[in-house]
Structure formats: structure tokens, C-alpha cells
Amino acid sequence: MASNQNRKITLLINDIGQLVTMQGPVPRRGPEMSEIGLIENGAIAISGEEIIAVGKADELAGKVDPAENCVVISAGGKVVTPGLIDPHTHPVFARTREKEFEMRLAGKSYMEIARAGGGIRSSVRHLRDTDEKELYERSKKTIRTMMSYGVTSIEAKSGYGLSLEAELKSLRVIKKLNDQEPMDLFATFLGAHEFPDEYRDKPEEYIELIINEMIPAVAKQNLAEFCDIFCEDEVFTVEQSRRILSAAKQAGLKIKIHADEIKSTGGAELAVELKAVSADHLVKISSTGIEMMAKSNTVAVLLPGTSFALGLDQSAPARELISKGAVVALSTDCNPGSSMTESLPMIISLAAINLKMTAAESLSAVTVNAACAVDRGDRLGRIERGMKADMVIWDMDDYRELPYHYGVNLVETVIKNGKVVSGG
């Protein structure tokens, strides 16, 4: 336990039945993913936006110095975890696409709908027609819902603009949300999400536009930290992806890849080659890809909600990735096409059922490892002295209830930057 003589406690959380600190290795691989740093009857002391002491409630009591206006919250013997981190989201869109969902039920594939002008391209048409203020309000609702489900930080992608102007508009919405809402948003430029209608017949020109105009503008305006690409059969080839991502790296952006989602194209291998921060999806990752991921620091961000909502039989090989030693994270993939959910706890249930991940492994995957997937392993994802004071009080007695009790919201209170933002 650590305490601090100089700083006054502004928030004290007491009577925590199970305090899931996630203290331990960063990132977590293999059996380390089962380590959740559990403290029974715990307490947490916070000063301002930072955690300054964590430990057994009875030991902590005498050692901290509450400020006059210190807020004291009893967790009522329940579970506290770090605030969850959702490392792969597309929250900036203009409209939901429920009609396509019903078309898929009737037998159309995701790619068939895309070829017919639906899919990402339909979201592009709507986003271009929506003004920035309306887009902001729509996106704000999405991230507030995420937070109500225990998420305190997200990675947020553009990618429904696919023109210089509409991509910058999307990234400005993300920046403004980060500035105005308690949620931390880490922005990703995803101009290479699809070829827009006007470039269907001249893909090379669109790639030039991304490299020569979009990436420089995004970097210059400091609107994104990451650059991502949909590397997939019928979208961007591995070679096109390498060119675009290399340009992004040169411009100072970190790299992510939508890899091996629908077909095995070598996306994971490319991610490791380019030292990407993460390779995401990985439903069809090759054996070579798994071996390479296991030896790298590139985080494998798995999205079981997408396989679920697309009605696919296959999911990413989570058990093999974990047993081989890859750094595994989980995410909603929240987007209006293939995974319309804001709930990361729902994804934890799906990870249990479809990926055979335990509650402890999934907790590692949405805290410590998800923090690494947004390059914030040093600051987020653990309840530990010096870390950002983001945490969730859950209405449950045992953390294993999280995957088991599915489809409902078990959040009692969300604390972000040392302040209660929801519930309580």
C-alpha cells in the first residue's frame, strides 16, 4: 500500500468487497491475463484526478488525510474495477442501419450489401450530408451510453467521411467530445475504411488523396494520434495498406490495422512488420500471424460482437492467441453496420461464450491490455498509485458475475478523473 503525506484526499471509496486493482504486468500475456490483483475489503484514496493510495480498507483508514470537502463513497461490499477502456470504436456516424441487419438475416452477406451500395458507403453518404453540430450531438449520445456501461476511455475512429473535408469534420467531432465530455477519446484517422463512390473506378487516385492530402492535413491539425486501415479482400490490399500506413508513420501517426476479419490476407503479419500498436478483428488470422503477434508488442484487439451480430459461426482464435502469448484486448467495434452496441460488458459475455475467455482474462483485456492498445499502459487500466482515477462500482458481489449476467447494465457508479459522472 502507498500513501502520500502531501496531498489531500478529495475522494475516498470505502467498503469495496472485491477491489480488482489489475496491479501487475503491463501488458499481460498468457497466464498473466488471469491475474487481476484482487484485494478483498479494499479502499481507494484519490486526490484530484489521480489515485494516491490503494489497499485494505482498515489499513488505509489511518494513513490518508481527507480534504475538508472530501467525498466519501461506500461501495457497499460490492465490486470495483478500473474504468473500462474500449480500444476500437466508430462512434461518429449519422444514422443507424437496422434495415441492413434484417437483410443479413434474410441471407445477404455483409460484402453483398456493401457491393450494392449499402454498408460503409451508405454511412458515408449520410455523414457527408450531416452538419458538424448534428454529428456532434449524435456522437455524444453514443459515448454517453458507453460511459453508462462502465467505459471511461475509448479509441474513436473517423472513416465514414472518405473525403478530406468529411474526415476532418469527423475528427473535429472526436476532438470536441474529448474536450467537452468526461470520456477520454483517442482519435484515429480511418480515411482508408473503404473506397468512396466517386473513386470506385480509380482506387489509385483515392490512395494518393489519402497519402498526399488527408494524412498531412490530419497530422498538421493534430487531429489524430493513430492511423488505421481496413486491410481486407475487396477493400485495401496488403500492399496498399503498407504504402498508406508507412506514409502515416512518416507523418508521426501511430498505426492500427483492421486485419484478417473476413479473409486471411496477411494483415496481422503486416501489423507486426510495421510495429503497429494493434491489429484488430483477426477472425481469420493465419498460424504465422499468430506466431508473429505472440512475439510482438502489437495488441490483438478481438471483436466478438462483430462475429455475433453478423451471425458468423467463426470467432477469432482467442485461446490460441492467449496460449501462444499474444497481448489480447477486447472491444465493442461499436459501429452502425456490423456491431451496433455501446456495451463493453456485453462483449465480455460474448468473449466468455464464444471465445472461451474467463472473467479474469476478459478483465485484463478491457483494462491493462486495452490501455496498451491505445498506448496508455502507463496511465490507464489499473487502480494503483499514480494512475488516473477512473473506476467503476458494479452492482455485484463477485467479479465473475460480469460475463455471466448478460445483456443488462450492472454498473452502479462510474468515476472518471476522480469525479462521479454516472450513477451513485
Next chain:
Amino acid sequence: MASNQNRKITLLINDIGQLVTMQGPVPRRGPEMSEIGLIENGAIAISGEEIIAVGKADELAGKVDPAENCVVISAGGKVVTPGLIDPHTHPVFARTREKEFEMRLAGKSYMEIARAGGGIRSSVRHLRDTDEKELYERSKKTIRTMMSYGVTSIEAKSGYGLSLEAELKSLRVIKKLNDQEPMDLFATFLGAHEFPDEYRDKPEEYIELIINEMIPAVAKQNLAEFCDIFCEDEVFTVEQSRRILSAAKQAGLKIKIHADEIKSTGGAELAVELKAVSADHLVKISSTGIEMMAKSNTVAVLLPGTSFALGLDQSAPARELISKGAVVALSTDCNPGSSMTESLPMIISLAAINLKMTAAESLSAVTVNAACAVDRGDRLGRIERGMKADMVIWDMDDYRELPYHYGVNLVETVIKNGKVVSGG
């Protein structure tokens, strides 16, 4: 549209973008399940606990006579449906069973856990040790969560007592919840849920206890409307089920059967033979069973959450049941063992993805047909003059968002017995 000159309107719901009335056949079979009685720009007038007029907002406006204290709610252009009905729930239990969930992930089957003294028998031990007041508080929390997800009526089973005293205790909890909470609960006696530990070696004696003591006591005290049984390999045989259910019918109880869940044992056929109100689960229903269900009024209550949470590959043959003309309803099977969820909307998502049911079919299955599964087709499940004023305002523009936008709560306001009980 109907109006009523004599009764004052106490609640008026206006500006309904999509009013899903569910007006039409009761019950609904085959293509009728796609009929949802949609009115665009609708309004509903309620007097006391009853709906007295439904129609286009502009036509209704001049025809109703608001009381002085009439509450007017704008649905803001959103979707309104009847309150959902969950026709198969086990809400009276003492403890969650998250550890068994993790055992199943590790490869143990539901039946292996049951044989080792887990499963229903572990819930029985905990329920017997829990006093009635505590059990009431625990169960109240469950049904309040259900209501927050848009459910206004449920069927509620005993079945974790398995002694005369503990079964009556469970049924008294259900009765008290029905009396004290806005939720309508229709009680089902499920003493034949499993053989309790003390009768493992003398099953015949337990059957005698059910027939000679439990059923007469339940009937005499008027504590249940239905009698259900877990007709399954290793639990109650078809012959034992026939004896118990026949005794229940003689005592004036209506019949339900947990049928063909894990193995095909002829449960559906027995349900039709006994004119059961419903046959539930049906994952392994035989072709003969399907044909018989299609020609009967016995409702096929499908529970896709249970297949999902047990990680099974197989689901009930919903499409075949619908195309052959069976009356299909959906339910959570909310219970601490095989399906820990209170969310019927979650089940609608699972019905879409795993049973290939459209949004319209699922709406029929949780309103009109679910009402028939609790023998209330005349009073619940439709927004129509003379029906009970139970309805939900959803935060969505199109009813098809219900299955598509998964794992989160889209309820804006729940209205039960003509009063706002949640949200709004």
C-alpha cells in the same frame, strides 16, 4: 379508431413516430407474425388502467375528452409498442451462480454440473436457507430490472424449493410481488423442476409428495395458475410428467412443460396431448412434435438466451415452427443457472441472430403470442381499445432497431396500468 364519450382521458400519448399496435389476429401464426399493426404519427388515449382510443394523432385529437389532471406525454416521434410479456421466468432465487458459468466455459456440461450437486440443486439449498423477506427483496430487484427493460407482465415459476414449505414460500413471494409491484406476475408451480437431494434415491416418493401434498396445497391456497414440469432425460420422464400434470389439471391448474430442451423425449407431443398452454425450450423437438404443435393452440415458447448462455451450437427450430404454423413466443428463461438475464430485448437480438426471426416476428412473439402463453390473449399484448394500458416508449426511430442495437437498454418510458412507472 375508437373513442369513448363517457370516460375521461387520464393519460394521452402523442407524437408517436411508429405506433406498433399489434392489432390483428390472436394468436399469430406463420405470416401473421409479420403483422404488427403499424400506425405512423399515432396517439393513444387511456382512461384509468385501460386503453380507450388509438389512432392517428391528428384524428384522435378532436375526439377525446381529457380529464382535468390528464397527463400528456410526447413520444417525440419515437416508437411505442405494447408492454412486453415474458412468459417463462424463474425470478425467485436466493443467489446467482456465476462460478458454474465459468465451469461450463472450462468444458463441464450443464448436466455434469447438475450431477455433481450443482445446478438447480445448489439453488434449492440456498433458497431453503433464505427467509421469505430476504427472498422477496432479492426477487423484487429482478422484476424491477425486467420492467426497466420494457417488460410489464411475466410468468413466474417456483421450483427452487422442492419441499412443500419452500415451494409455498416461493409462491407467496410471487403473490406478494404481484400485489405490491406494478408488474403483473402469473404464478406457476414448478415443484417438478428436479428431484431434491433427500429424494434422489426414492424418486417415486417425491412424485407422490408433489401429487398428494404440494399440488393440493397450491390449489387450495390459490397460489398458482399454472403447473409446469422439467420433462427431460435424467429429470422427469414423459410418463412421470403425464401423471403429475394430469393431477395438476384435476386440481384446476393449467399446464406448461419444459419440453425437449436437452434431448428429444416427446415433451412437445405430451404438451399437445394434455392441451398445455405452452411447451417451452423445444431445442430438440421432433418432426412429429412440430406437426402437432402447428395444429394445436399450445404456444411454443422459445428461449434462445439459454442456448446462448450455455454455449450450445443448436437453437430451437424457430423458422420451421413458424412456417408450419405453430404459435411462437419468446422469453428470457431468466434464471440463475442457464440464462442470467432480465432483458427481453436481449432475447429479441438473439432471436434475430440465432433463430433468424425478423423484428416484426419477434414483436409478435413477445406481445400477442406471449400473452397467449400466459392465457391473457384477450387483455394483454395489444394497443387497442379495451386492452390494459401497458406500453413502452422506445428511444428509437424505427422498430427494427430493437434486435439490431444489442446489449443496451433502449427503453425510454414504461407505462403500466396507465401510469408511468419507469423513465420518462
